[in-house]
Amino acid sequence: MIKIENLNISFKSEIIYNDFSLSVSKGEKVAIIGKSGKGKSTLLNLLAGFISDFKGNVQINGIQLNTENISEIRKQIAWLPQETALNFKTVKELFFAPFNFEINKKLKPSEKEISDIFRELELSTKLLNKKTKEISGGQKQRILLASCLLLNRPLLLIDEPTSALDDSIKMKVTDFILSKRNLTVISATHDEYWIKKSDTVIELK
Amino acid sequence: MEKVIDINYFELFIGYALMAIPVLVLWYYKTGLVKDTIIATVRMTIQLLLVGLYLEYIFKLNSTFVNILWVLIMSIIASYTIVKRSKLKFKLFFIPIFLSGLISIAITDVYFLGFVVKLKNVFDARYFIPVTGMLLGNTIKNVIIALDAYYKRIDDEQNLYRWHLANGATRKEALLPFMRDALRMAFNPMIATTAIMGLISLPGMMTGQILGGSNPNVAVKYQIMLLITIFSSAILNVVLTIFFSNRIAFDKYFNLKLDIFRK
Numbered sequence: 001m002i003k004i005e006n007l008n009i010s011f012k013s014e015i016i017y018n019d020f021s022l023s024v025s026k027g028e029k030v031a032i033i034g035k036s037g038k039g040k041s042t043l044l045n046l047l048a049g050f051i052s053d054f055k056g057n058v059q060i061n062g063i064q065l066n067t068e069n070i071s072e073i074r075k076q077i078a079w080l081p082q083e084t085a086l087n088f089k090t091v092k093e094l095f096f097a098p099f100n101f102e103i104n105k106k107l108k109p110s111e112k113e114i115s116d117i118f119r120e121l122e123l124s125t126k127l128l129n130k131k132t133k134e135i136s137g138g139q140k141q142r143i144l145l146a147s148c149l150l151l152n153r154p155l156l157l158i159d160e161p162t163s164a165l166d167d168s169i170k171m172k173v174t175d176f177i178l179s180k181r182n183l184t185v186i187s188a189t190h191d192e193y194w195i196k197k198s199d200t201v202i203e204l205k
Numbered sequence: 206m207e208k209v210i211d212i213n214y215f216e217l218f219i220g221y222a223l224m225a226i227p228v229l230v231l232w233y234y235k236t237g238l239v240k241d242t243i244i245a246t247v248r249m250t251i252q253l254l255l256v257g258l259y260l261e262y263i264f265k266l267n268s269t270f271v272n273i274l275w276v277l278i279m280s281i282i283a284s285y286t287i288v289k290r291s292k293l294k295f296k297l298f299f300i301p302i303f304l305s306g307l308i309s310i311a312i313t314d315v316y317f318l319g320f321v322v323k324l325k326n327v328f329d330a331r332y333f334i335p336v337t338g339m340l341l342g343n344t345i346k347n348v349i350i351a352l353d354a355y356y357k358r359i360d361d362e363q364n365l366y367r368w369h370l371a372n373g374a375t376r377k378e379a380l381l382p383f384m385r386d387a388l389r390m391a392f393n394p395m396i397a398t399t400a401i402m403g404l405i406s407l408p409g410m411m412t413g414q415i416l417g418g419s420n421p422n423v424a425v426k427y428q429i430m431l432l433i434t435i436f437s438s439a440i441l442n443v444v445l446t447i448f449f450s451n452r453i454a455f456d457k458y459f460n461l462k463l464d465i466f467r468k
Contacts (some may be wrong), residue, residue, distance in 0.1 A: 029318040048371040049458045071375070079371030081364045112376035151372060 001026045001155065001184045002047070007056035009042060016042055020056075022202065026154070029178050029185045031195045036203030040188035041082065043204075044157045047186065048079045061154060075103065078148040082159035082188075086144075090126045091135060095147050109150045117146045120176045122169050137164035142173065158187045159171070164196055170194075209416050221246075260334065269328040275335045280306050283341040290349045292466050293356065301449035302348065309441035310340050317434045339410060339431055344439040349441040351391035356454065359383050359461050360446070376451075376459045384447060391443055399432060408432070 009017040016028035016039040024030055030066060032040045045051050047060065049070045058065040062078050088094040099108040109117075111125075118125050121142040127135055135143075141164045148156060161177065162170045171193055178197045187194065195201055212220070224246055231238045234377040262273060272466060287296045314337055318327040359366050359380070369379035371398035402408065410431055454465050 006424060048367070050367055050371075050460055052456045052458045052460055070458050074371055075373065077371060078369065081368060086365050087362065096373075097369075099375040101369070101378050102375065148372065157371070193235045 001028065001061060003057070003059040005057040007046075007054060007058065008055045009039070009046065009051060017054075017056075019142060024186065024200070027182055027184055028200060029036060029198045030077065030187070030200045031198035032186065032188045032202050032204060033190070033195060038204040040204060041159050044079070044159055044188055046185060047155075048077060049073055051055055072168070076153060077155045077157055078151045078153040079157045080141075080144055080159065080161070082146050082163065088132050091130050091132055091143060093141050094132055094140070095128060098147055098151060104151060107151060113150065114146075117149060121146055121173055138166060141165065142169075145173070145177070149180075149183075154182070154184060156183055156185045158185065160189055160191075161187050162189070162191045209418055261331075263334065264330045267330045269326065272328045272330050272333050275334060276310070277307075279338060279341055280310070282437065283345055287345055287348050287352070288391040290345075291352045293352060294465055294467055297465055298352075298450055301453065302352075302446050303443035305442050305449055306344070308445055309344070309438045310337055312441065313340060313438040317430060321430055324428075336431070336434070340435055340438045343435045346441045347391040347395065347439040347443055348446055351387040352446060352450070355383050355387035355447055356461070356465065359384060361465070363461070370459055374384050376455070379459070380451070387447065388440070388443065392440065395436065395439065399436065402432065431452050 002022065004022040007017045007020040007022075008015075034040055042051065046054060046058065047065075049065065060073055063069050063072050063076070065073055067172065071077055086094060086097075088097065090129075096108070097193055098104050114128075115125050120143065123142050123146070127139060127143065132140065141161075145158075145161070148158075156177070162173060167172060172190065174191070174194050177183075178194070185198075187198070189195060224242075228239055228242055263275060280303060284299055284306055287302050288298050291298070292465055314333065315327055316439055318324045318332050318336065319327075322332065324332055362383075366379055366383070369382075370376070408428050408431075411421075411424045411428035414427065415421050454462055
């Protein structure tokens, strides 16, 4: 699913990745751990095409990451950043935003699909009628997660997936996402339960 | 019609006393704008007095070549002002801004002077130069506001932009909310002033024409047409500037380049 060979990334004079290689198979759940500033988010950003200046060979689903294929690469992924201060007035707008893009229009979820996934993530569908400032950070994180999952992409890139969640919900959400058999998940995380449930843990030093 | 009362230089000087108000306010609130205000006022005075002299000569000469050259120079100065007032890099943004300015004034000038006023020569100095001057002068602020709003917001809200891109948006789709906001910010004030025109504000050009002895009826019609021409020209200018500058402000992965802002 993902092949990274001899990756080199440096910002100014600081070397973030030096000859880094990684191979991830389809459906594998990979947790990237390490202290802040060690390049966890950088790896997710790289796979989403947000790092223009890198050296090495990066492939997702057999597609080479380069300027020509960037649109194809982005069709393989759903990406959820850590900082989710996305400015939408209503929860409905936030949730449906990706489904307004041409490529995702046919994926617009039915009411049943929405209520199913909301139930799995311990969310009430009534939230959709609220304003974004009326909901908690944890609810917002799960709503964005729901919309990412409904995009049905083979690869989910997710930064600190459970950072805003209470302990009781954390486990349920972790189990739900990491049990999706065909979904490859690359996450940057500090969450012990998430790390324990992942197939592979990579520590960046 | 009664001849307009001339203002002599002494009276003009007395008129300048009014500038004490903005200068005092800006000084009192420590805005750091006092020097800029004084320089701007002095520049405005010298430029307008010189323009008075030039225009007299250019109107007499009325050569298409000289008129076009004059407008080109005005466009260069306008583009320079826009880049300087925005926080963007001169090297990258001057050409797209200059080109967008030229295209938008060319289209609206030809339409207004050629099809509405039906001039035999749209480059006739008496019409072409002042109308283009009005267009350029009035669109500068829209372009500055729009460019700043657009690029600053993409930079500030990198996550929103990236979230769109990484979840299926084309570059155009990912940029759409930023374009929408830039247009709102740049044109909301213009829509508001257009809506109250004549009620509580009399536009400068019309006032000038009436003071200069024109029939108010004619002055009003020209003013209406000018406001419409300015609106079209400004929006065309903003859209083209963003369209052209998009090509240089983003890399091939559609990421906003880090070095587009002046330090």
